[in-house]
Amino acid sequence: xxxxxxxxxxxxxxxxxxxxxxxxxxxxxxxxxxxxLLFVLxxxxxxxxxxxxxxxxxxxxxxxxxxxxxxxxFSILLTSHxxxxxxxxxxxxxxxxxxxxxIGAILVITTILQYQFEAxxxxxxxVEMRWIGLSLLSYEKEGFVLPFEVISILLLxxxxxxxxxxxxxxxxxxxN
Amino acid sequence: MIEGIPLHLILxxxxxMFFTGIYGFLTRRNLITxxxxxxxxxxxxxxxxxxxxxxxxxQHLQGQFFSIFIIAIAxxxxxxxxxxxxxxxxxFTTINVEDVSEMKY
Numbered sequence: 001x002x003x004x005x006x007x008x009x010x011x012x013x014x015x016x017x018x019x020x021x022x023x024x025x026x027x028x029x030x031x032x033x034x035x036x037l038l039f040v041l042x043x044x045x046x047x048x049x050x051x052x053x054x055x056x057x058x059x060x061x062x063x064x065x066x067x068x069x070x071x072x073x074f075s076i077l078l079t080s081h082x083x084x085x086x087x088x089x090x091x092x093x094x095x096x097x098x099x100x101x102x103i104g105a106i107l108v109i110t111t112i113l114q115y116q117f118e119a120x121x122x123x124x125x126x127v128e129m130r131w132i133g134l135s136l137l138s139y140e141k142e143g144f145v146l147p148f149e150v151i152s153i154l155l156l157x158x159x160x161x162x163x164x165x166x167x168x169x170x171x172x173x174x175x176n
Numbered sequence: 177m178i179e180g181i182p183l184h185l186i187l188x189x190x191x192x193m194f195f196t197g198i199y200g201f202l203t204r205r206n207l208i209t210x211x212x213x214x215x216x217x218x219x220x221x222x223x224x225x226x227x228x229x230x231x232x233x234x235q236h237l238q239g240q241f242f243s244i245f246i247i248a249i250a251x252x253x254x255x256x257x258x259x260x261x262x263x264x265x266x267x268f269t270t271i272n273v274e275d276v277s278e279m280k281y
Contacts, residue, residue, distance in 0.1 A: 003237065004179060004180060006179055006180075006181075007179070007180045007181060010181050011184075014185070015188075016190045017189055017192075017193055018189065018192050018196075021192070021196040021197070021216055022196055024200065024212060024213075024216065025194075025196055025197070025199055025200025025203070025204065025209075025212075025213060025216070026200075030206060030208065030209060033209055033212060034212065035213065037212050037216070040193070040216065040219070041215075041219060044219055044222070044223060047186070047223060047226075048226060051227065051228070051230045053226060053230070053240055054239075054242055055245055056226065056244065059244060059247060060222075060247065061260045063247050063248075063251055064215070064219070064241055064247065064250070065280055067251060068215065068250065068251060068254045071254055071258055072208060072211065072212060072258070075208060075261060075262060076208055078262060078265070078269075079208070079261065079262065079265045080206075080208070086205070086272075087205070088203070088208055088260065089203050089205060093203065093258070094203055097198065097199055097202045097203050101195045101196075101198055101199045101202075102195075104195055104198070105191055105192060105195040108191045108195075109188055109191055112184055112187045112188060113184055113188075117183050117184070117231065117232060118232070119183065119231050119232065120231070120232050120233060120234055120235075122234055122235050123228070123234070123235070124234035124235070124238070125234060125235050125237065127237065127240065132240075133239075135237070136241070138188070142236065142237075142238075144241050147241075147245055148222070151245055151248050151249070154199045154248075154249065154252055155251075155252055157250065158252035158253075158255055158256050159255070161256055161259070162255045162256050162259040163257075163259075164261055165256070165259040165260055166258075166259035166263060168266075175190050
């Protein structure tokens with residue numbers, strides 16, 4: 001059996017996602033866990049590229065890998081001693097959680113495998129950058145102006161909230 | 177769609193990633209690692225949206241737009257959560273969830 005190039009790349013990314021996401025939640029060194037998370041996110045961007053969503057893959061790399069992971073690494077450097085192994089929870093809790101999660105995963109996977117999805121045969125729509133921008137601001141059919149506006153308000157609110165929460169409290173400022 | 181890869185395979189990968197995230201969310205005791213588990217969960221949902229979009233409704237782009245919105249929400253959530261974590265660290269000098277229980281009783 002010969003694998004085509006895209007099949008090989010898919011299996012490569014899928015394997016990387018599975019291995020590195022398990023390492024992310026089991027690694028005892030926090031900075032390593034963050035690095036494994038970065039690998040998971042980049043492999044996800046690879047799958048988006050394989051599915052022909054170039055814009056989404058670019059957003060994934062810049063926002064997740066470039067933004068969120070860097071933010072997480074900075075906060076790790078601010079709050080933890082790098083290289084310290086932190087304690088795991090007791091093995092009973094780990095075992096119980098592992099069993100519960102395995103049951104859930106098996107249930108979902110068997111349900112997925114039993115369902116027959118009818119793959120559409122219509123021609124795929126090319127994802128043009130211009131079209132994405134137009135339909136984000138359109139209020140007609142297949143327009144997304146309402147969620148776009150809601151997201152912009154959410155971004156503004158969370159930005160203000162993050163600044164106010166993270167600010168140092170001023171001590172007894174009474175000169176004004 | 178990817179030639180020769182059925183939709184089920186992508187969904188299985190996303191499922192494994194989702195439940196790994198839940199495992200981390202339940203067993204980790206450090207706030208930042210809990211945040212990383214949440215990122216895993218959100219990311220697996222994104223893969224599902226995009227795969228359904230490409231395989232079942234390739235003439236629309238709803239899945240892609242909702243993935244973009246989820247990514248934006250994940251960014252907001254990470255920013256606010258890290259602000260809260262840094263504030264907690266300033267007050268308690270630890271970010272272990274079991275040591276931060278001042279408002280518990």
